[in-house]
Amino acid sequence: MLGNVYLCGPPGAGKSSVAPLLAALWHGEAVDVDALIEAADGRPIARIVEEDGEPAFRARERATIAALAQRENLVVALGAGALEFAENRRAVEASGVTVFLDASLETCERRTARQNGTRPLLREPGALARLHAARRPRYLGAAIRVSADDEWPQGVALAIEARLNDARAPARGGERTVRVKTAKPYDVVIGENAVRDIAERVRPRAGGRVAVIADERVGAVAEIVEAAYAAAGFAVSVTRVRADEALKSMDGLAMLYGALVEARVDRRGIVVGVGGGTIGDAVGFAAATFQRGVPYAGVPTTLLAAVDAAIGGKTAINLPSGKNMVGTVTQPAHVAIAPEALHGLDERDKLSGYGEMLKYGLALDAQLYRTMRENERAIVSDPAHALDVIARCVELKAESVARDEEDRTGLRALLNFGHTVGHALERVAGYGALRHGEAVIVGMRAALAISARCAALDEREREDADVHLAGLPVxxxxRDLDAEAIVAATHGDKKRHAGGTQYVVLDAIGSSRPHDGVTDDEVRAALREIGLR
Structure with a gap:
């Protein structure tokens, strides 16, 4: 159950107009918070604010929202400033789903031009523009965002209904396809039969062969891929490799090239990598550079790879001077994610993947974060319960990749939430001592502490998220690592600037931005705050 539906957005977004239309589609009851306050008080909002002051109005608003949160099946038009207050956000989040009606400033100015007398906070010149910009980070924390520039409110209501139907779809059994809109678009298929049906979705050209290169620990998944292509009539070879850092060396690359030569694969064929991030990095790089590029398909077998490394086209091998020093950005032809491919994970691998998935919720999607927090045990214990969550993470990654395919403009930066300290922890602890997602969990705790100092993150939201992260079994x-070594390791981050290091910080759960110039002292303070000894 989604509970109530709460519409938020700036003045003029159309919340009061859309609410009854959506309620009719959703078979619910529409209520308008401002209208309820006016009816109970006997005065319009403008008079309440003028005669009693804004704090008195906000107290009435808070009580009204708290009462509505105790009911069900409502479509609630919130006041434009309601979500600026943490108590209101908690009531809304606990009782339903929030929808952001995203209307441009120009649209809002046009719609409110004749209403300034009834909107006391908009009477000063430029007030709407200031509020439109200042409140946007809160609105972006909504679970669903739809464009509200359409002058036909019924169209906005229909768009919301479609998104709500997606949100309440069953978590198991269904198949999701996410289109990654790069220069050469491709599909990521998430579902029970995604791997078994791979030969129906990505095939060699006439005369081409299939080379499957798999982590030796996931042989059963490789056999499914092999059987799928063999049943479709293609010549298939399978090579099983040890998927450790040695595979990402020059010697490992030479071995992979040898396997492709032995498989007699050429540019008409396809290379299928079956495994975690190491397979994606090394086999993806081998495919991208063998015979000037052979199409590559990924079958991730870890949660971490499924939601991150398998999407976006980054491939790399290591040099003695550093990790991932030689690589390409070459998009795959296809990615297949199925629960049967994820069942072999140990508990630490599952936790590592969960940590990486939390990044998307905390940085980009508040509703995703709440869903994960409420269903942590089910998601970690059984990948079949995680398909919807995986699909949402993939959607968010796909959107970032489409905006910055080659990772040159910094638009992917928000995906680095928690990673600056996380990468430093991995380096100082020694690679392998902490799984990547475990280090990111600790890194996100540090980033939350930095956000409380350098951004607008509400302290109670920070504390709530930190309690969840601290409770995970990392x-x-x-805690015994050297603080100065960690701080020094952050200096190697590619986001380092003269005045400090760029961190991704939160203004609210689900609303993030890059912040330049975080100082070493601020990092030290954050590390102490989260429990570094």
């Missing part, structure tokens, strides 16, 4: 060894 090995305690990180």
């Amino acid at each position: 090995p305690e060894s990180w």
Whole structure:
């Protein structure tokens, strides 16, 4: 159940107009918070604010929202400033789903031009523009965002209904396809049969062969891929490799090239990598550079790879001087994600993947974060319960990749939430001591502490998220690492600037931005705050 539907957005977005139309589609009851306050008080909002002051109005608003949160099946038009207050946000989040009606400033100015007398906070010149910009970070924390520039409110209501239907779709059994809109678009298919049906979705050209290169620990998944292509009539070879850092060396690359030569694969064929991030990096790089590029399909077998490394086209091998020093950005032809491919994970791998998935919720999608927090045990214990969550993470990654395919403009930066300290922890602890997602969990705790100092993150929201992250079973060894070594390791981050390091910070759960110039002292303080000894 989604509970109530709460419409938020700036003045003029159309919340009061859309609410009854959506309620009719949703078979619910429409209510308008401002209208309820006016009816109870006997005065319009403008008079309440003028005669009693804004704090008195906000107290009435808070009580009204708290009462509505105790009811069900409502479509609620919130006041434009309601979500600026943490108590209102908590009531809304606990009782339903929030929808942001995203209307441009020009649209809002046009719609409110004749209403300034009834909107006391808009009477000063430029007030709407200031509020439109200042409140947007809160609105972006909504679970659903739809364009509200359409002058036909019924169209906006229909768009919301479609998104709500997606949100309440069953978590198991269904198949999701996410289109990654790069220069050469491709599909990421998430579902029970995504791997078994791979030969129906991505095939060699006439005369082409299939080379499957798989982590030796996931042989059963490789056999499914092999059987799918063999049943479709293609010549298939399978090579099983040890998927450790040695595979990402020059010697490992030479071995992979040898396997492709032995498989007699050429540019008409396809290389299928089956495994986690190491397979995607190394086999993806081998495919991208063998015979000037052979199409590559990914079958991720870890949660971490499924929601991150498998999407976006980054491939790389290491040099003695550093990790991922030689690589390409070459998009795959296809990615297949199925629960049967994820069942072999150990508990730490599952936790590592969960940590990476939390990044998307905390940085980009508040509703995703709440869903994960409420269903943590089910998601971590059984990948079949995680398909909807995986699909949403993939959607968010796909949107970022489409905006910055080659990772040159910085638009992917928000995906680095928690990663600056996380990468530093991995380096200082020694690669392998902490799984990547475990280090990111600790890194996100540090980023939350930095956000409380350098951004607009509400302290109670920070504390709530930190309590959840701190409760995850990350090995305690990180607490004994040297703080100065960690701070020094952050200096190697590619987002380092003269005045400090760029961190991704939160203005609210689900609303993030890059912040330049975080100082070493601020990082030290954050590390102390989260429990570094």
